[in-house]
Amino acid sequence: MCLAIPGKIVEINGDKAVVDYGGVRKKASLMVMPNAKIGDIILVHAGFAIANVKLDEAKEKIEAISYLSEAVREEKERISKEQS
Amino acid sequence: MNSYITNITKNIKKLLEITGPVKVMEVCGTHTVEISRTGIRELFGNQLDLVSGPGCPVCVTPNDYIAKALWLAKSGVTICTFGDMIQVPVNNESLQSEKAKGYDVQLTYSPTESVEFAIDNPDKKVVFLGVGFETTAPSIAGAIIEAKKKELDNFSVLCTLKTIPAPLGVIASSPNLKIQGFMLPGHVSVIIGVKPYRFLADKYKIPAVIAGFEAVDILKAIETILNMIISGSASIVNEYKRVVLKNGNRSALQLINDVFTSCPSSWRGLGILPNSGLRISGKYSHFDAEKRFNIPDFTDIEDDPMCKCDKVIMGIIKPYECELFKRVCTPQNPKGPCMISSEGSCAAYYKYGY
Numbered sequence: 001m002c003l004a005i006p007g008k009i010v011e012i013n014g015d016k017a018v019v020d021y022g023g024v025r026k027k028a029s030l031m032v033m034p035n036a037k038i039g040d041i042i043l044v045h046a047g048f049a050i051a052n053v054k055l056d057e058a059k060e061k062i063e064a065i066s067y068l069s070e071a072v073r074e075e076k077e078r079i080s081k082e083q084s
Numbered sequence: 085m086n087s088y089i090t091n092i093t094k095n096i097k098k099l100l101e102i103t104g105p106v107k108v109m110e111v112c113g114t115h116t117v118e119i120s121r122t123g124i125r126e127l128f129g130n131q132l133d134l135v136s137g138p139g140c141p142v143c144v145t146p147n148d149y150i151a152k153a154l155w156l157a158k159s160g161v162t163i164c165t166f167g168d169m170i171q172v173p174v175n176n177e178s179l180q181s182e183k184a185k186g187y188d189v190q191l192t193y194s195p196t197e198s199v200e201f202a203i204d205n206p207d208k209k210v211v212f213l214g215v216g217f218e219t220t221a222p223s224i225a226g227a228i229i230e231a232k233k234k235e236l237d238n239f240s241v242l243c244t245l246k247t248i249p250a251p252l253g254v255i256a257s258s259p260n261l262k263i264q265g266f267m268l269p270g271h272v273s274v275i276i277g278v279k280p281y282r283f284l285a286d287k288y289k290i291p292a293v294i295a296g297f298e299a300v301d302i303l304k305a306i307e308t309i310l311n312m313i314i315s316g317s318a319s320i321v322n323e324y325k326r327v328v329l330k331n332g333n334r335s336a337l338q339l340i341n342d343v344f345t346s347c348p349s350s351w352r353g354l355g356i357l358p359n360s361g362l363r364i365s366g367k368y369s370h371f372d373a374e375k376r377f378n379i380p381d382f383t384d385i386e387d388d389p390m391c392k393c394d395k396v397i398m399g400i401i402k403p404y405e406c407e408l409f410k411r412v413c414t415p416q417n418p419k420g421p422c423m424i425s426s427e428g429s430c431a432a433y434y435k436y437g438y
């Protein structure tokens with residue numbers, strides 16, 4: 001239930017923002033993100049922006065992140081092959 | 085094949101050879117789902133026992149709260165709620181079954197939406213079901229502030245918000261569970277930061293890692309926990325720095341402190357724990373459904389004795405150790421919240437195997 005999704009701020013009106021989630025746009029409240037700017041990547045939970053995503057922190061992992069689950073599955077298959 | 089994942093997996097195996105079998109609790113339901121979905125649960129065989137914790141608000145909300153919501157629905161109130169809550173059964177009734185009978189139950193994506201619904205429907209008495217952890221508390225606080233600004237008389241919140249550190253203390257101190265490491269919920273931590281978890285390391289000497297929700301985040305957290313076990317140095321490590329700040333989100337914490345007061349709260353599986361919940365503070369009591377309606381007390385409602393959700397939530401048994409699992413209890417015919425919530429352990433084990 002605490003699922004939060006990253007999106008990009010494309011518009012700000014007062015403490016409301018329009019956030020783009022890869023093509024789908026929705027409103028989000030900036031009540032607890034008072035310094036957010038247009039272009040920021042933010043994390044949104046239940047219509048509420050709760051954090052800025054710091055992409056430089058993610059960099060070392062980001063390449064890995066896009067394949068992840070797929071890769072873990074492959075790793076599992078590789079192990080089971082090795083074992084058999 | 086991604087080399088980052090291969091290397092980290094290899095290293096975890098090496099570390100497990102040094103530590104021997106290790107038991108780690110993933111506190112959050114979103115972690116439970118990812119660990120099941122990606123197959124990490126089986127990646128390390130018996131060497132790594134990953135047990136699910138109390139990290140799904142739907143699962144830990146006790147029956148008497150659901151009974152109150154049902155009572156409100158039946159007295160003509162419009163209930164607005166997040167989706168997962170509507171299936172939870174109490175004495176063979178649920179918000180879904182009451183909705184089918186014609187009572188007014190609306191699903192909402194955000195608390196703000198339910199305020200807008202109240203504005204658009206001035207003839208309806210709207211009650212939002214305030215269920216969730218620290219992650220959700222700011223959005224509910226925001227809705228209450230919005231309602232106050234608009235001087236709404238037809239909006240209130242039935243609040244059972246919970247805070248995560250207290251139950252972790254109970255689990256950490258349990259001599260039966262013997263948890264050796266905690267994977268901490270990333271999005272709760274976005275709000276509260278690192279400090280509220282310190283007692284796990286300081287008092288109980290259990291290492292803990294704040295983790296994101298990608299497979300690579302989860303593997304990294306496991307690696308860090310194992311390294312701490314080996315070096316014998318327990319601390320709280322933030323491995324989700326791309327969104328979690330040391331002090332959390334200060335504005336969100338201020339908002340929470342303004343609208344809510346810490347209180348004892350009742351958890352399925354754990355009972356009533358001091359300082360584990362948030363209630364609406366006096367300043368905003370106009371929007372507290374408990375104050376606005378004369379809701380009866382339902383605390384004597386019994387749990388279904390066959391459903392072992394209380395033990396699943398505490399990590400005492402695995403879902404497949406419940407007699408009803410898969411035989412009687414399925415996502416189509418759920419007997420308890422852990423099978424209903426999309427983040428419930430039983431639902432995750434059912435969907436992705438075990």
Ligand code: SF4
Pocket residue numbers: 001002003111112113114115139140141217219269271272427
């Ligand atoms: S994401 Fe939040 S609500 Fe969902 S299971 Fe984790 S801690 Fe619980």
Ligand code: SF4
Pocket residue numbers: 390391392393394396403406407408409410413414418419420421422423424430
């Ligand atoms: S399998 Fe069903 S009945 Fe058993 S603990 Fe899980 S939800 Fe409850």
